[in-house]
Amino acid sequence: MPGEGEPYDPDAILPEMLEIMRPGDVLAHPFTRHPGGFVDRHGALHPVVREALARGLKVDVGHGSHFSFRMARLVIDAGVVPDTLGADMHGYNTTLPKPRGTPETHPDKEEMHLFAGKQNFSLASAMTSMLALGLTLRQVVPMVSTHCAAMLRMQDEIGALRPGAEADISVLHDERGRFRLEDNEGHGGDRRPLPTPGLLPARRPALRRGFRGAAAGRAGRGRVSASDARSAAELSPPRQDGAGVGASLRRKEDTRFLHGRGRYVGDIRPAGTLEVAFLRSPVAHARLLGVAKPGGAEHRVFTAEDLPEIGPIRANSALPGFRPSEQPALARGKLRHVGEPVAACVAATRAEAEDLAAACRLQFEALPAIADMLAACAPARR
Known part of the structure; x- marks a missing residue:
């Protein structure tokens, strides 16, 4: 690890990430124009990418405003095709009003606001970019x-139209013509068919049941019958009688949520999954003296001293003037803010893990806390 102020090699980011990732984990932004991606400083596919894929890691486009046609062609020409395509929409590339607290400037001036003379995008346009790249x-x-x-x-x-599956459908129009696509570097490609968001076809009542008209990225939900699945390819164009976007339609996708049948990522529990709850700092600043673990459960409570091989979380960036900072995964020696994780408590269920965390006793010596930025910048506080 370089010290503070020392230059950081962006080509070292992927190898470092590979050390902590497991099969099924996701590497994002393979086509980024920023250093540290799938393309190394020499303009070639980073040598560890194939090793990552061989280990079972997955790749998501994570399009974003830093997507680069130039980098994408290098990666795809090397035989690497991402598994999934995320649009990576976020606060700096939307037209929504900035929430309170949003900084006036972004560290990367080219990404301060995507729609300020830059290229806009969506999931549909991200799909079009992939088609323009030859997929x-x-x-x-x-x-x-x-x-x-x-x-x-x-x-x-x-994820599929099959009998009994939950249907989540978006319909895209296949626009014909010649379209020029560009990224924020000014590079691009031509695309003749252009998929654009359309309404959900409303010809078949059986398929419409439980749906509402939607643009790409917003869809109704329901159940697909066998006849629906067989005839999905024969649907007619969208209706123009007001039964689409903006129409007052009854919401039918809420039934499963109202009856407790909603499913979220947190509900996915592969065999052998354990739950973890954290003992956290109740104060803003203190000297950490220790953690008293419940008797008989010492092997299920882990502090920084129990995990010496776990290094700190390091924020790195190739942006000019960026100062790398480190944050310990678990507090060591001092408590620096309210809520800082101090110990990880592992159990078979969430409730047991939380009970275990509540049974731990945190030992600390309170120190003065500063909550004012100007006071914190005083020389004596540095």
Whole structure:
């Protein structure tokens, strides 16, 4: 690890990440124009990418405003095709009003606000970018449907039109013409068919049951019958009688939530899964003296001293003037803010893990806390 102020090699980021990632974990932003991605400083595929794929890691596009056609072509030409396609929409590339506390400037001036003379995008336009790079529709559609479901281990419930599956449908129009696509570097490609968001076809009442008209990225939900699945390819164009976006339609997708049948990522429990709850600091500043573990459960409570091989979380960036900082995964020696994790308590259920954390006793000596930024910048406080 370089010390503070020393230059950081962006090509070291992927190898460091590979040390802590496991099969099924996701590497994002393979096509980023920033250093530290899948393309190394020499303009070639980073040598550890193939090792990562061989270990069973997955790849998500994570399009974002830093997507680069130039980098994407290098990666795809090297034979690497992402598993899933995320649009990576966030606060710096939307037209929504900035929430309170949003800084006036972004560390990367080119990404301060995507729509300030830059290229806008959405999931549909991200799909179009993949088509312009030479991927086929048969490759792109699974990247936003079946592959995503498989990554969540929910392939038997969502992500496909099959009898009994939950349907989550978006319909795209295939616009014909010649379209020029560009990224924020000014690079791009031509695309003749252009998929654009459309309404959900409303011709078949059986398929419509439980749905509402939707643009890509927003869809109704319901159950697919066998006849629906067989005829999904024969649907008519959207109706123009007001039964689409903006129409007053009854919400039918809420039934499972109201009856306690909603399922979230936290409900996915592979065999052997354990729960963890954290004992956290109740004060803003203190000298950490120790943690008294409950008798008989010492082997299920882990502090920083129990995990010497776990290094700190380091924030790195190739941006000019960025000062790397480190945050311990678990507090060591001092408590620096309210809520800082001090000990990890592991149990078979969430309730047991939380009870275990509550049974621990945190030993500390309170120190003065400063909650004012100007006071914290005083020379004596540095």
